Amino acid sequence: MAEHEVLQEGVHRRVVRVGDTVRRPMHPWSASVHELLRHLADVGFPYAPRVLGVDDEGREVLTYLDGDSGGDGWARVVDEAGLRAMARLLRDYHDAVAGFRPRTGAVWSSGPVPRHAGELICHGDFGPWNLVWRGTRPVGILDWDHAGPRRPIFDVAYALEYVAPFRDDAESARSMHHPVPPDRRRRLEIFAAAYGLTSLDGLADEVIAQQRQVLTLVRRLAADGQQPQASWLTDGTVAATEAHIAWSVRHRDLFGG
Template sequence: MTGTTDDSGGDGGGEVLQNGPHRRVVRIGDTVRRPAAPWTPTVHALLAHLAAAGFPYAPRPLGFDERGREVLTHIEGEAGPAGWARIVDDAGLAAFARLLRDYHEAVADFTPPPGAVWSAGPRPFEPGAGDIVCHGDFGPWNVVWREGRPVGLIDWDHARPAPARHDVAYALEYAAPFRDDAEAVRWLAHPGPPDRPRRIAHFCAAYGLPSADGMVDAVARAQRETTEVVRRLAAAGHEPQATWAAEGHLRELDDRVAWTLAHRHLFRPRTTGDRE
């Protein structure tokens, strides 16, 4: 990940990776320092499990520094907005899906610690009903890429107990994408209108699902849940969600669900009788 040098002196000349008004993330040496939250100890327990399981793509938790910030190992590579272009072609899309599958396999035997706190609010953990601890924010911006392949998965703040299908649906919203053609071309690096049904099928096959049946409804459910989580965090005063709500972002999230439901035809595989 790349950023700018901190000239303020407050971080000892560290590299600023993210400088939002409510979340400043800096790299100091081989570590990343991020503001801690009530759920950070739970996330560190998850990351410690992944380290013990040999999952090589997650940062390792190193505790907290003298300023109370969480300290993680740094993963070198390209992340953030650049990740969109990496999942446009079939190879990148499949690698994105396999990374998610590898995470789900590594986390399958993780049990949250007593008193676990989640950013999404209180969540029961019911492994007998198919629950795992999902990443919760598995989008292309949170994957670190190096030489055309994923080498890291970052930003674990939204981890939560849920069926694995939640992570799959969340990822597909952005991988398909569940956006109109103009946005896909202008902002998401697609060279032309995406073949959404084929991309969904390709992702699901690479992940290891037997079919992509029901995925449009699953994406709509994930979109609704995301909206509710943002609304809850905003109401509790957490940032950046409170700012998002003040700026009207919740309406945008509601509009995304409406778009999905109004454009189901874009996600149906074409038949030979379909017109162009």
Template sequence: MADEEVLQNTPHRRVVRVGDTVRRPTHPWTPAVHALLRHLEEVGYPCSPRVLGIDEQGREVLTYLDGRSGAESWPKVVGDAGLVSVARLLRDYHDAVAGFRPTDRLIWCTGETGLGDGELVCHGDFGPWNIVWGGDRPVGIIDWDHARPADRLHDVAYALEYLAPFRDDAECHRWLGYLQPPDRRRRLELFATAYGLTSVEGLVDAVIDVQRRGIELVRALARAGAQPQARWVADGHAEELERRLAWSLAHRHLFDAP
């Protein structure tokens, strides 16, 4: 086999690049994710990796999406142009997945199967780190392990936590690349409009609800022994998520209409 370039190497999660492919650990929900990615390929959606199978080490094999992602993606979403393009990227994905009807045999990371009324399969982890950029244009979405049935507002709210963002000024400056405190209400409205929403009513509550349910999911997966959630809980990450939720509740006036 060709040389492996390590893309991520944390406990229980080693991701490598081999040529034009990415090799990643599989999970009980991998068949569901592969069915989703194959649907996106069938409808011609250009921004998701293609499934190539399972290698001799039991790792999933996906096509490599060339570009910048991870920590390098954060500065891309600070400006209005990046924020708008990411909102449109999410809407394009939702439009592409709208016709996907997974069978009840496919189990997602949440343990859910099938789709409820008004649901589609959300990406589930639509944050800046999982967006691939070619220059100043988003060209791909990676890491689909958290895909799950939900209302499309789940992905919108999840994204807004990081893009509005629901973080204090110090963190925005120190870690997220903002030179000035962000106008959070304006950014929330800009994202919503670019996505195609006609109103921002209920969006702040939706973000807070996604934060709350995310904590519940992390703790549930940790209790089941899933990684990296078990390690996150052991390292105190769940308490950090609780602090972020508390900040959102205490500062929602920064996002609500005056």
């Protein structure tokens, strides 16, 4: 039997590597995510894991993407080359998924929401920790559990919250590996240009709107008993998120646009 390596040992989610595969818990939305990943395979998008099936323990089986991920991702996007590469990868994903039409009644982690005009299936959690890196080059995208129909700008705004970042100088240094206070406006401009946006008008406001959308979703999932969101109500995560939104509103002028 292939050797097991624990990749995540969360209270509510255990992810293991078995040989060249990854085994993860199934969820009510996993079938929709698998349909999405199969579309990406069909169109030749090389940066997403491939679906191999479900094992005898009821876990989804995906291909393993080799490289650095998790906390290693933060330092990669401090470098402007990594920042640009991350934005280009997001644009490549949005281009690859633009033609995807999920089956009627597809269920996502955000619920059985319909797709509206101008939306596509966003990744929903496009942060540097969910990318696989080789140096400053991202070579894979992990953790598709939060995929679902949204306007493409949602993924852009979500990423910018963390890579601009929409955080104070102390947290930028402590948690995001910035050796000096970041030039947030410049970093926002770099990411937007690499993604292909032609205007920054309203972009900072989109980030704040995205922060509020995520907080609303977290509260709804927590109310439904979903984990880890339910635990976030008591462990300080929700309160910290509220504080981050308040900081973004107070310092909106740092970002221009």
